[in-house]
Amino acid sequence: MTSHAVTANRLTDGQVVYLTPARTWSEKLHASQLAEAGDDANALLQSAQASVEARLVVEPYLIPVDTDATDGQTPRAVGRRETIRAAGPSVRLDLGHQAAQE
């Protein structure tokens, strides 16, 4: 089964965020709540709807995530697009979430 996380953009500044187990939003993918594909993932996405109505985020959607090969736990984005969203522009390592994480 593939694990999924819920991502969105924050309303006020458009920043990429992920839904956490506490149903808050984090800029860090590794803080996200994971759910197995199917009903669990859909329920997780449904739970994000409250944040849309509360005007915290826009356009939440599910993304598949992998776990880091080194520790087997840390979630990692799958595919170029979500990897870039999670980190920031690949051509400006000083910008985006990757800058804050250094």
Add this chain to the structure above:
Amino acid sequence: MYRYDEFDHTVVAERVLQFRGQVARRLSGDLTEDEFKPLRLMNGLYLQLHAYMLRVAIPYGMLSSRQMRKLAFVARRYDKGYGHFTTRQNIQYNWPRLDEAADILDELATVEMHAIQTSGNTIRNVTADPFAGVAADEIEDPRIYAEIIRQWSTLHPEFSFLPRKFKIAVTGAPHDRAAIKTHDIGIALKRGPDGETGFEVFVGGGQGRTPVVAKSIRGFLPKRDLLSYLEAILRVYNQLGRRDNIYKARIKILVNEIGVEKFTALVEEEWRHLRDGALALPDDEIARIKAYFASPAYLDIPGDVPEFDSKLLTDPAFGNWVGSNVTEHKVPGYAIVTVSLKPEGGIPGDATAEQMEAIADLADAFSFGELRVTKDQNLVLADIRKSDLFALWQGLRAHGLETPNAGLLTDIIACPGLDYCSLANARSIPIAQRIGTRFGDLDRLRDIGDITLNISGCINACAHHHVGNIGILGVDKKGTEFYQVTLGGSADENTTIGDIVGPAFGEDDIVDAIETIVDTYLGLRTDGETFIDTYRRVGLAPFKETLYAAR
């Protein structure tokens, strides 16, 4: 350059106030995202991969130094210290906040700038020759008519919800530096049968997934009829353009579906009702706008400037820059300078706030306080005295703006691609950077000569890859980036759509493929041939052979 009148000021100020209210209602929950999205897009505010993106209009690419300083201020205060100049002569900011967007627009309004009609299914920012008013080969200054079109098209109530976006470009010179035949409407100033100036009108050009070269629908249009004729074209499109399928909604599809003869007949019929109405352009109104674009106070100076000639000989780096970045001016003793925003390994079109301020200062010192943005994502200082070129070059060099590659292979046009854009399928910028580094050697670059290389990260073709001599289109294949190559495109008066060379190349192979193409050309060219000359002579086959034979 044009200065806002009271009407322009009022329109922009009211629009900012209106948008401020819309943002407040979005933040307070009175508007949903579905309700708000079209409103923010009408003000140039997109939501991209990492953040909002604000696209600011630069009408036909003209900027005063004061405006450029304001763009620098916005970059520093509201963004992350830089901006991105686009292929539509605009600027984009990649990191603005929604709750500060109206503040940014307020700042821009103080220097007569805005983001109106930089998105949405409207008539977008009209573009023109970046050498307007100074090119030696010009018939008449296209900015006069671009400005008249801007005024007519801004908030035009009938054309605020077209089937799709609509782009107009104007050239005043026979050598087309505005790529008019890739636009929904392209306008070329030309001389009529009695020597008077008017326009040839082209319709239905476009890029995207269906690239089409615009077709001439009127060989000569008198000046007084410019707006009524444009209105007739827009009316026919607005009525008959498809609204059921976004991929078939541009005017190029309509022209192709009903045929250019039928389309022209419909326009002419509509125009019959319009031509003598309120849109007829009186001579005194043309003269009024023309006055804004009067030539600056050029000095009566000799064309030969000995101190310039001697610097060319004694400073080879300066000579190289002059060789590629300096163009003949219509006035003796002056020159047009292209400031490359393509440093080796850099991001095409990006400029830092410091660079923007530096170039504004240089514009004040040497070029009557004006500058232009080009569709090639560079800047132009249009009125430099030849005797000032060396000092200007030193000033540019102090800020990393002296790259001597205008018109050469590393003057790469690239869209933001998957590093920023939510529509992109693949990255563009890293490919541009790697090609820039591979071909960093200046002697080699100069030997290769004039060539255009355009890289788009998706089929929307923001980097105009279809009309690059070498075009690269990023595609996604099961999560991996691949790059399709086209050859033989061009965006000048002989506009052609490039031919797809064959199967796409992987990320690791694309730079080698470009080198193979360039080496193939170098092996085939005859004396004096540029890349496009050779390509048109030999065709696709030899390139296909060298690219795929070993595979």
